[in-house]
Amino acid sequence: MTGPDLLPSLQPSLQPSLLTHLLRQGDxxxxxxxxxxxxxxxxxxxxxxxxxxxxxxxxxGQARHLYTYAGEVEGLGHDENHFAYWRSAxxxxxxxxxxQPNGDFAVTIVRQFFHDAYALHYWESMExxxxxxxxxxxxxxxxxxAFHLRHSQGWVVRLGDGTDESHRRAQLAIDSxxxxxxxxxxxxxxxxxxxxxxxxxxEVGERWRDTVVAALAxxxxxxxxxxSTSTGTSTGAGTDMASSGWQxxxxxxxxxLLEELQALTRAHPGAEW
Amino acid sequence: MEAQDxxxxxxxxxxxxxxxxxxxxxxxxTLIRQVAQHAHSEIIGMQPEGEWIPRAxxxxxxxxxxxxxxxxxxxxxxxxxxxxxxxxxxxDLLDLLHSRKQKYSSIFNxxxxxxxDVGAIGWLVDGAAITNQVPLCRxxxxxxxRAMVRVCKEESFHQRQGFQIMLTLAEGTDxxxxxxxxxxxxxxxxxxxxxxxxxxxSVHNARNMAWGIKRYTNDELxxxxxxxxxxxxxxxxxxxxxxxxxxxxxxxxxDYGEPDWExxxxxxxxxxxxxxxxxxxxxxxHDDGAWVREAAEAYAQKHEAAA
Ligand SMILES: [Fe+2]
Ligand SMILES: [Fe+2]
Numbered sequence: 001m002t003g004p005d006l007l008p009s010l011q012p013s014l015q016p017s018l019l020t021h022l023l024r025q026g027d028x029x030x031x032x033x034x035x036x037x038x039x040x041x042x043x044x045x046x047x048x049x050x051x052x053x054x055x056x057x058x059x060x061g062q063a064r065h066l067y068t069y070a071g072e073v074e075g076l077g078h079d080e081n082h083f084a085y086w087r088s089a090x091x092x093x094x095x096x097x098x099x100q101p102n103g104d105f106a107v108t109i110v111r112q113f114f115h116d117a118y119a120l121h122y123w124e125s126m127e128x129x130x131x132x133x134x135x136x137x138x139x140x141x142x143x144x145x146a147f148h149l150r151h152s153q154g155w156v157v158r159l160g161d162g163t164d165e166s167h168r169r170a171q172l173a174i175d176s177x178x179x180x181x182x183x184x185x186x187x188x189x190x191x192x193x194x195x196x197x198x199x200x201x202x203e204v205g206e207r208w209r210d211t212v213v214a215a216l217a218x219x220x221x222x223x224x225x226x227x228s229t230s231t232g233t234s235t236g237a238g239t240d241m242a243s244s245g246w247q248x249x250x251x252x253x254x255x256x257l258l259e260e261l262q263a264l265t266r267a268h269p270g271a272e273w
Numbered sequence: 274m275e276a277q278d279x280x281x282x283x284x285x286x287x288x289x290x291x292x293x294x295x296x297x298x299x300x301x302x303t304l305i306r307q308v309a310q311h312a313h314s315e316i317i318g319m320q321p322e323g324e325w326i327p328r329a330x331x332x333x334x335x336x337x338x339x340x341x342x343x344x345x346x347x348x349x350x351x352x353x354x355x356x357x358x359x360x361x362x363x364x365d366l367l368d369l370l371h372s373r374k375q376k377y378s379s380i381f382n383x384x385x386x387x388x389x390d391v392g393a394i395g396w397l398v399d400g401a402a403i404t405n406q407v408p409l410c411r412x413x414x415x416x417x418x419r420a421m422v423r424v425c426k427e428e429s430f431h432q433r434q435g436f437q438i439m440l441t442l443a444e445g446t447d448x449x450x451x452x453x454x455x456x457x458x459x460x461x462x463x464x465x466x467x468x469x470x471x472x473x474x475s476v477h478n479a480r481n482m483a484w485g486i487k488r489y490t491n492d493e494l495x496x497x498x499x500x501x502x503x504x505x506x507x508x509x510x511x512x513x514x515x516x517x518x519x520x521x522x523x524x525x526x527x528d529y530g531e532p533d534w535e536x537x538x539x540x541x542x543x544x545x546x547x548x549x550x551x552x553x554x555x556x557x558x559h560d561d562g563a564w565v566r567e568a569a570e571a572y573a574q575k576h577e578a579a580a
Binding site for chain 1 (some may be wrong): 316319320323326327328329330331332333334335336339340342343346347349350353388438441445446448449554557558559561562563564565566567568569571572575
């Protein structure tokens, strides 16, 4: 076997960190799409089945682009399906938030809102990436993500400011998911990518926090009290970086999710579908 | 002109009855029953395929299947929209579905056991649906006919995607080929029974033909479907599970065997575990979502009042 076939446009020293970055973002999109795929046909109304399917579709599309590009950057001839179907849970680099179970509609929506607020600021910043492939992808993904955020934020406000029951459920969802938001504050060890302008913005986390604080106030919902006693990170969720999903540390929920996603494909190695 | 005469004249001229036009009570209730059953079929039909979205074997197939199930939800929405023009609300029709007072196509009471079933459903079930629905684009009731135009375009896309899945499997490994043959064996007879009982036993054929709701009889549609599908099956190189199937030179059509109508009637009556499961899933989504719909309404009311 020969070594990787590097892209001529890519600075060789950036290759490992760019590959990791693409897998982190691709896994983020795919794992959340997979969770949403489990909701379709179980949504509170038909319009919601359609909206959730639509968001899931966009995320699958984003993951496919990111994985395809990851394959080019890696230079070993791997395609999108390799990264989705033939890696194990320890190799997945998504934030833990997106692997959390669907729960009730409040959990599904709050998880989506926390994610979308991150994803929108991420893609906005990536439009200025020095990497032309990523900048082009960001232009499209930003528009899609703006719709996703409008949808999830709209629901968070309606649930928070709806009935007593919906308020209670939304607050419970926030409280239970809050600890997973530390991953959204920043991605560790991407300094090289920041310095080279491939990932131009290192302050997505601050912007994420501003969006979340404003929307939750609008929704009459509270940010969990642990915020004020947090250590260091700007989101205040305070989980330490060693447990970050971006580094391959996961909750017990990722394994079964991947098992369902991958089982059929893995039962037929080499088959076309 | 009397209202009835005007209605008769529109039907005789093969023009469209619109929502605001007078129509006989029987015509209205027949349409409500048919369009509601059709809408229910679209949304129950999301289940067998929806179960495969998380398990789809490639990202491309996952995307295509997600889009398909989304389309079916959209079909349900247009059709419930058409029933609203006839004076019935979606919420009330859903209650009738959940309490099993209204039916859906019994084809969706069969389980999708393997990935190949997703292919067979697209190819055969959407194929049969198109055969049924293309004539409905000319239905005498305007809103239903127009909904069907949009639906049929998407169904033919589904049918091609389903065929593509079958073709890839049929050209694949021995295991994939066996998977495709198994799905064809399971779905062929149920598909041709989708056109309903034989003409000799169909109760509503004549009246619905006279009203321009139905354009062809059950057996005519079934024959169209068989004639369209056999050449496609030959392309796949799979074996049709009907030993009586052969080209009839004289008739210019394929002859085919007699379906098991007793099984069909069991399915229509909704006996057994699968129908119970389909309704259970639908009803739990609806019931679990009640607090969400209430919240949305409470929020809208608060903010309407404030505005
Ligand atoms: Fe449909
Ligand atoms: Fe369809």
